[in-house]
Amino acid sequence: MSSYSRGIMSNTEWRSPAGRFIKYFCLAVLVLAGIFVIFPFVFSFTAGLQSSIDVVKPGIHLFPAKPLWNNYLDAWRRFSMIKMFKNTFVAAGGGVLLQILVSALAAYSLSRLNPIGKNVIRAAILITMAIPGICYLIPRYILMTNLPLIHVSLVNSFWGLWIPYACNSFMILVLTNTFEQIPKELFEAAQVDGAGEGYMFFKIAIPLSSSIILILGLLAFIGLWGDFLWPYLILRNSDLQTVSVRLYTLTRSFPINLYLAGSFIAMLPPTIASLFLARYVKGGLTF
Amino acid sequence: MNTAAVLPEAKSKPRRHINWRQQGIAYLFLLPALIIFALVTWYPIVKTIIYSFQAVNLQGFQGWVGFSNYGRMFGNPIFLTVWWNTFDYVLISLLLGSMVPVILALMINEMRRLSSIFQMLVYLPALIPVTVALIVWRAIYAPEGGILNSILKLFAIAPQLWLQNPALAKPAIIVIMTWIGAGGTTLIYMSALREIPSEIFEAAELDGFSPLQRVWYIALPLISARIQMMVVLQIILVAQVFTEPFILTSGGPANSTRSPVLEIYDTAFNRSDFGLASAWSVSMLVILAAFSIIYVWSWSRRDANKG
Numbered sequence: 001m002s003s004y005s006r007g008i009m010s011n012t013e014w015r016s017p018a019g020r021f022i023k024y025f026c027l028a029v030l031v032l033a034g035i036f037v038i039f040p041f042v043f044s045f046t047a048g049l050q051s052s053i054d055v056v057k058p059g060i061h062l063f064p065a066k067p068l069w070n071n072y073l074d075a076w077r078r079f080s081m082i083k084m085f086k087n088t089f090v091a092a093g094g095g096v097l098l099q100i101l102v103s104a105l106a107a108y109s110l111s112r113l114n115p116i117g118k119n120v121i122r123a124a125i126l127i128t129m130a131i132p133g134i135c136y137l138i139p140r141y142i143l144m145t146n147l148p149l150i151h152v153s154l155v156n157s158f159w160g161l162w163i164p165y166a167c168n169s170f171m172i173l174v175l176t177n178t179f180e181q182i183p184k185e186l187f188e189a190a191q192v193d194g195a196g197e198g199y200m201f202f203k204i205a206i207p208l209s210s211s212i213i214l215i216l217g218l219l220a221f222i223g224l225w226g227d228f229l230w231p232y233l234i235l236r237n238s239d240l241q242t243v244s245v246r247l248y249t250l251t252r253s254f255p256i257n258l259y260l261a262g263s264f265i266a267m268l269p270p271t272i273a274s275l276f277l278a279r280y281v282k283g284g285l286t287f
Numbered sequence: 288m289n290t291a292a293v294l295p296e297a298k299s300k301p302r303r304h305i306n307w308r309q310q311g312i313a314y315l316f317l318l319p320a321l322i323i324f325a326l327v328t329w330y331p332i333v334k335t336i337i338y339s340f341q342a343v344n345l346q347g348f349q350g351w352v353g354f355s356n357y358g359r360m361f362g363n364p365i366f367l368t369v370w371w372n373t374f375d376y377v378l379i380s381l382l383l384g385s386m387v388p389v390i391l392a393l394m395i396n397e398m399r400r401l402s403s404i405f406q407m408l409v410y411l412p413a414l415i416p417v418t419v420a421l422i423v424w425r426a427i428y429a430p431e432g433g434i435l436n437s438i439l440k441l442f443a444i445a446p447q448l449w450l451q452n453p454a455l456a457k458p459a460i461i462v463i464m465t466w467i468g469a470g471g472t473t474l475i476y477m478s479a480l481r482e483i484p485s486e487i488f489e490a491a492e493l494d495g496f497s498p499l500q501r502v503w504y505i506a507l508p509l510i511s512a513r514i515q516m517m518v519v520l521q522i523i524l525v526a527q528v529f530t531e532p533f534i535l536t537s538g539g540p541a542n543s544t545r546s547p548v549l550e551i552y553d554t555a556f557n558r559s560d561f562g563l564a565s566a567w568s569v570s571m572l573v574i575l576a577a578f579s580i581i582y583v584w585s586w587s588r589r590d591a592n593k594g
Contacts (some may be wrong), residue, residue: 006485007397008501010492014399022498026394033391034408037466040423043434047426048427056432058543059321060441072442106320113313116305121317128328130579134548135572138564139334140554164327172320196310226416228530246420247535251422260426263419268415274407277414 041267048072048261055257068257075261079250085269088242091158091231095165096217098276102166104213107175108201112187122176125169138254140164141233160234165224178209178223225270335572338565345559356566368542369550372457373526376546377457380525384465385518389510391469392476392504404460406477410470417467421534424463425450428535450536453543460531460544468524472517479510516585523578547571 013019042062047055049067057116066081075081110122144154144163155162182205190200206213228244235241243266250261308462314321337355342349361367395405412420427435436446449459483506491501507514529548532538538545538553548565555564 006488007399008393008488008506009498010489011396013492013498016319019498026397030391030394030401030405032397034405036582037408037412039575040412040427040466043427044423050311055426056429058440059433060322060353060434060437063435071502102323105316109313109316113309113316115313115317116310119561121321125320125324125330126583127323130331130576130583131328132523132529132575132579133328134551135531135568135575136328136331136335137551138561138568139338143326143331143334143381145365155546163323165329166319169324182544197316201316211520220314226414226418228416228418230551235415244416247416248418252527257424266419267415270416274411274414 001002041264041271044260044264044267047257048075050206050257050262052255052257055260069258071261072265075258075265078254078258079246081262081265083239084241084243084246084266087235087246088225088244090223091161091242092227093164094158094162095224096221098162098166099168099171099220100213100217103168103175104206104209105201106172107179107199108205110172111176111179112205125172128167129169129173137229144234155234156237156240157234160242161231164230168220171220174212174216175209178212179205182208198258208262222270307386335565335568338562339569341562343561343565352562353453356562359563360566360570361594364409365542365545365550369545369547372543372545375457376461376528377522377525379461380464380521381518383458383461384469385521387469388472388476388517389507389514391473393506395473396477396480397488406474408470412467413471415467417530418534420467421531422465425535451540453540456540456544458535459527459536460528463531463535464525464528468521472521475511475517477533479513480506483509512585512588516582519578519582519585523575523582526575526578581588 012025015271042067046062046064046070048067050061050071051068054061054064073098106125115121115283144160145154154163159271184205186208189202191203212266226244227242227246231242232248238246241249247259247262247266250262254262258261340351340353341356342352385459391405391409395402395409398405427433430436430446430448430451433449435449439446447455450456487505488501491505496504526546527548528546529552532544532546532549533552536544538549548571551564551571554560554567
């Protein structure tokens with residue numbers, strides 16, 4: 001990228017004495033910020049290696065003389081963290097897939113098929129962006145405990161998460177814009193060859209927007225992975241709970257060193273994922 | 288002559304023929320979204336407003352009560368406390384947090400090879416589930432034997448009750464929220480900075496602008512639209528703060544960290560007074576919708592600017 005060749009300062013300026021001063025000043029600030037960012041990671045890691053008495057002992061003892069690696073095994077087994085991760089993956093993954101499918105279908109219709117009342121539907125979708133979800137949480141919860149017509153409760157069911165997760169007005173709007181930018185000639189050519197709308201949706205619209213769908217999906221997945229309040233209300237059964245819900249309830253009944261070890265383990269998958277994410281971050285996560 | 292007369296007429300009279308097969312397909316594609324939006328947003332929004340005029344508990348509808356839910360809400364001193372708290376939260380977050388991403392973005396942007404490492408680093412907290420981060424922060428803030436007080440002791444600063452002192456609890460929570468949220472905003476500002484053509488900075492440098500002047504007169508004005516948008520978004524998000532006080536303080540000490548959403552949650556799920564909770568939701572909806580409309584408007588304006 002050409003923008004890397006210079007920032008606000010040019011490379012020559014960068015090497016002058018004044019430039020060097022600014023450079024090291026910025027670097028120092030950023031390193032401090034970095035330490036601030038990393039500190040909770042380091043703290044939970046080392047606290048997880050100590051006994052519960054040592055953790056709350058006054059004084060700085062970040063590096064225990066006798067690390068208790070067993071705490072991590074203990075936390076892993078007693079909190080059944082594999083199940084926790086699996087539940088979170090199923091909840092967030094299923095939510096993202098449904099969200100992409102529902103949003104892409106709607107966006108295809110809005111951008112290409114000219115449904116009657118298109119603008120009304122668009123406005124109705126847009127307005128949900130302006131109303132914070134928290135404002136209608138209660139009727140939504142009551143609805144989920146007793147679905148109309150079929151009278152099924154979705155409490156303790158992943159469907160209770162997937163259905164609300166499938167609703168993403170931001171994704172519909174972005175994908176509508178994306179599909180509108182695909183050249184019309186591509187669709188016309190396919191139509192001449194006798195392709196139906198379903199074929200054009202799966203073979204033209206989706207593949208040509210795959211990179212933006214991937215980024216939207218990643219962002220949605222990160223958001224859903226850490227979601228707390230809704231899963232806390234819906235998943236009452238501890239066998240189904242996601243990482244954020246389960247760890248919170250565990251802090252009430254387990255010693256501090258164990259749940260801090262568990263917290264550190266819970267921080268690892270997102271940290272590892274961020275290494276892969278770096279590729280997209282470099283190009284900017286925004287549109 | 289003849290064709291010239293016919294053509295405008297044909298144009299002014301578009302064929303009102305509706306292709307029902309085409310419309311059927313269009314609505315078939317829309318159907319899943321329409322059902323889900325109706326179920327989890329449109330219907331609940333309307334229902335919230337209806338509930339706010341009813342007595343509703345776990346057993347369901349108990350009767351219409353007119354404006355009495357609103358009367359109870361305004362009559363309770365907690366109403367003022369909670370909205371005053373919200374005002375405090377927003378103010379502190381604007382003071383402590385809103386400029387952090389701008390400074391980080393400007394500095395990271397100047398780092399040549401290290402910039403991608405710092406970008407990843409500042410964004411990392413946003414990837415961690417909030418509850419997990421809060422569990423760790425709660426231990427860091429612990430009054431006795433907490434690592435923060437131990438570190439401050441090195442600088443001869445007396446230990447503080449970070450989350451138990453009404454004067455400190457809100458700033459302590461805002462620090463955590465900044466830790467979580469600053470990275471994402473930094474990335475957005477960085478992409479805005481990279482959209483600025485480097486020729487502008489080159490020209491300014493030749494004209495003798497110092498680096499600080501270039502930041503002040505060129506970089507900041509050019510990303511100000513983005514900053515304005517993100518600050519409005521920050522206000523909307525901070526006003527909805529819930530998880531932090533819920534996990535760290537349960538709204539205490541002396542309700543000093545109680546937020547509207549926490550009050551809605553307690554009213555609905557601990558006291559099962561859904562009617563009153565809905566009145567609260569409507570009050571929140573009115574206040575936040577105003578800010579949300581500003582946000583959506585500036586978002587679409589930004590889109591229009593981009594072309």
